[in-house]
Amino acid sequence: MNESPRKRNILVGLFIFIGLIFLLAGILMVGNLHETFKKKMQLVTVFDEVNGLQTGANVWLSGVKIGKVKNIRINPSRNVLVTLAIEESAQQFILKDANTKIGTDGLIGNKVVIIYGGTANSATVQDGDTLLVGSTYSTENMMITLQKNNENLLAITTDFKKISHKLTTNEGTVGKLLNDDAMYDNINSIAISLNKASVKSEKLIASLNEYSSKLNKKGTLGNDLVTDTIVFNSIKKSVLELQKMTKSANVFMDNLKEASANPNSTIGVLLHDEKSGASLKRTIENLESSSEKLDEDLKAAQSNFLLRGYFKDKEKEAKKAASQK
Incomplete structure (x- = not known):
């Protein structure tokens, strides 16, 4: 009879002890009190303003929570010194030249401190180091x-x-x-005209290219004129001589006009004096008649038997000289 109540008390006490253990574990899990027993290191960062950051806020690295904000205080320079309690297991992933910034859990949530960046060849942080603040x-x-x-x-x-x-x-x-349709038609016609002008300009450019290629071809007159200085100098001299001849001809014509206008000069007398002109004409007629008479006398002399042999010998010599040529 006595063993039964005693046994029941032991079982009740055992269940109460187990319940207390589960309750304590639940409290530790819900309140994250188990992190209190983890080894921590401290890092410091300095912000111009913390935008509502509070003590106990989470610290994130690459999306993983690695610690909490331990302390927030204002220094004499009116900057905010934030002390971070970081798990020592995360020390190897935080570099000395890493930056910090203040973020939020979601669009509208609690403020958190985010650690990011750092170069691969930089050393890892040590307890008490200060991290730089990046752009927030x-x-x-x-x-x-x-x-x-x-x-x-x-x-x-x-x-x-x-x-x-x-x-x-x-x-x-x-x-x-x-x-306005009329304005559109005008602009359209202008565009058509510009297209036509463009086509003509292309043809002109093609013609100029062809002409320039011919100028570059050796042996052509254009190439000789452009490249051969001898031909150019010769043409230049010819032009100069032609200019001199033109000037001389102009002077001659001016003198001739001046002389013909003067009735006392020889040409003036011939042009203005009818008697002198008639006398000159008669002289020319007499010369022509005298030439005809000399021809007749020469023919008569050739037919004379005394001189016939002489003229025949002259004719033979002339034929012989012509055959030897």
Whole structure:
């Protein structure tokens, strides 16, 4: 009879002890109190402002929680010194030139400290080291940027509204162009003319290229004129001589006009004095008649028997000289 109540008390006590153990484990798990027993190292970082960061906030590295914010205080320079309690197991992954910034758990959540960056050849941090602060972008900054973007967007939409109004009401060059068929036809005709001019210019360029290629071809007159200095100098001398002859001819014609205008000169007398002209004409006629008479006398002398042999010998000598040539 006595053993049964005693046994029951032992079992009740055992169940109560086991319940207390589970309760203590649950409390430690829910409150993360088990981390209190992990070995920690301290790192320091200095922020201009912490944007609502509180003691006990989580510290993240590559998306993994590696510690908590141990202490937050303001130094004499009005900067905020944040002391981080980091697990020693994460020490090997944090580099001395790593940066820190303040982030949030989600879009609107608790503030956290994020450790990131660092070069591969840098050494790992030691207890008490200070990490540099990288560029941070708070929710307030995001809201300010969004506000500026909204203002810019409003200005753009206002300007676009004005432009669209002008387009629909035939205001401005573009509006008239879109709604005026005559202006469109004029622009179209101008474009066609420009295309034709472009085609003609291409043909002209092709002709110039062909002409230049012929100039580069040796043996042609154009190439000789361009490259051969002897031919060029010869042509230059010919042109100079032609200019001299032209000047001389002009002087001669001027002198001839001046002499012909003077009735006292020889040419003037011949041109203006009828008696002198008639006398000159008679002299020329007498010379022609005298020449005819001399021809007749010569023929008569050749037929004379005394001189016939002489003329025959002369004729033979002339034929012999011609055959020897």
